[in-house]
Amino acid sequence: MKNHKCVTFALLMLMLAGIAPAWSQPYPNKPIRLVIPYPPGGVDVIMRIVQQQAEKELGQSLVVDYRPGAGGQIGQDYAARSAPDGYTLLATVTNPWINLPILRKSTPYDPLKDFTPITLLLEGGNLIVSAPSFGPSNLRELLAYAKANPGRVSYATSGIGGAQHLDAENISRLAGVPLLHVPFQGFGPMIAPLLSGQVSIGFINLNAVSGMVKAGKLKILGVVDKTRPAVLSGDVQMMAEVLPGFVVMPVWVAIAGPAGLPRPIVNRVNDAFIKALNAPEVRARYRADGFEIIAAGPDEFAVKLKSDFERIRSAIQAAGIPPLD
16 A cells, blocks of 8 residues: 555656646747737738737747627637637727627627736727729818718728727718718728729728728828828828817727736736837838827726727717617
């Protein structure tokens, strides 16, 4: 019996010795899944700018996992239900995190309880664009055309209740012009209808269409943001300049994890992305695309998340956007 106990104890020690190195391995020690709740051509394009530099800082690959659908809700929910071990992160935007839970009677996730804020990367970068064949050439002409042709101006956004949708509803209300909303499941699916003129205008990020603008396939009517992208001429109109009372809705890009993510992992990921954002080539590219680099850590981001939730809820109520279900 004594020998049996000794053998059992020795086997247990060997097992623990084999497991211990796994416990002591620093995070991360394998590739990280980066969930994007939209199809290609939108958030992934934005993330690609910082991704390579963040991978260098982390010492591991960030493997993009597209989980589109339901306005971003599917991917957002998938990330919320993932194990809080740091190997499934979320690259997301305002719409699925804040707007959808406000617009729906219920979502499978709670926007303020089911996620761990890690890094608020960027804000802004929004434009109104159209095919070259569309008559108006700037924002003043667009508003005048919409007023003279009620019901004839359609606009594309990346989804119902998103920041771009709210901006358009506020423009319509303040200018007294009717606009027809055509929602899509992200920026990528908007491109073909914009190029063909099937929809009149699109509310979209500059970096998603910069190549098509340079090629003359799309034209910029104006900026729907707090600042004008540095790469655009001063002649490009801003909505706040032509429409008194207009205030742009919060629209940001962020990194998050499921609730309960350990603070050391949060800090490790945040540090990597902050350093990546501070790389000169990354900063230059984002600024060229009209983004404001925020680089806020988990605590500051958590505070902004709550304040933006209340701000967007008030804006949705003021715009009279009905519930989605």
